[in-house]
Amino acid sequence: MQLVLTYFSNHFSDYILLVREHILISLSTVILAMIIAIPLGILCNSSDFLYKGVKGLFGTLRIVPSLAILVLFIPIVGTGMKLAVLALTILAIPPILINTALAFRTLPEAVLETALGMGMGAWRTFFIVKLPLAFPLIFAGVKTAVVEVIASATLAAYIGAGGLGSLIFTGLGLMRTDLLLIGGVSVGILSLLSGYLLNRLDHRITKYKTVNN
Numbered sequence: 001m002q003l004v005l006t007y008f009s010n011h012f013s014d015y016i017l018l019v020r021e022h023i024l025i026s027l028s029t030v031i032l033a034m035i036i037a038i039p040l041g042i043l044c045n046s047s048d049f050l051y052k053g054v055k056g057l058f059g060t061l062r063i064v065p066s067l068a069i070l071v072l073f074i075p076i077v078g079t080g081m082k083l084a085v086l087a088l089t090i091l092a093i094p095p096i097l098i099n100t101a102l103a104f105r106t107l108p109e110a111v112l113e114t115a116l117g118m119g120m121g122a123w124r125t126f127f128i129v130k131l132p133l134a135f136p137l138i139f140a141g142v143k144t145a146v147v148e149v150i151a152s153a154t155l156a157a158y159i160g161a162g163g164l165g166s167l168i169f170t171g172l173g174l175m176r177t178d179l180l181l182i183g184g185v186s187v188g189i190l191s192l193l194s195g196y197l198l199n200r201l202d203h204r205i206t207k208y209k210t211v212n213n
Contacts, residue, residue: 003178021162026150028085033092041100062094084156092145099141103134143198150191
């Protein structure tokens with residue numbers, strides 16, 4: 001414990017920088033994954049063949065270790081944050097994509113028929129009926145992706161992108177238990193905190209929708 005306190009007293013500003021890098025990598029990854037996965041998941045609703053093909057492709061990519069993806073793309077992208085975000089985005093897309101596709105494929109037909117009977121056009125039906133009904137399942141996919149990305153972003157340090165993984169890799173190299181403890185606990189706290197904040201946001205949005213309904 002004394003070594004941990006000593007590290008924070010001497011390197012607190014460095015620690016804050018690593019935390020900021022870790023959050024930046026994770027946030028960039030999740031935003032990029034959402035931009036790709038949500039529209040693609042909605043598009044999959046139009047075709048069973050497309051749904052099965054996309055689900056199979058990204059399901060296969062998901063089981064490929066992130067470290068292997070990093071190594072494979074180094075000759076193409078180089079090292080640094082771009083490569084880390086690319087590799088982690090491949091990890092983050094499947095839960096968002098699958099949940100989005102599933103959410104739109106399981107919308108209650110009775111509600112959609114009612115919207116059609118009320119004279120709603122395609123765009124109004126999408127934004128007023130479909131999207132609010134699909135939101136809880138989509139958001140659950142986003143929450144899963146966030147937690148997975150924060151945990152996996154430790155690998156970013158392996159290719160020089162920074163983040164809390166730097167502490168873990170340095171600790172492994174120097175056999176420094178204090179650095180391993182600080183890095184591991186910090187990643188765990190970030191994962192738990194992000195999950196808690198997203199759950200609170202989900203609760204607030206769901207509560208707001210319930211009140212309005």
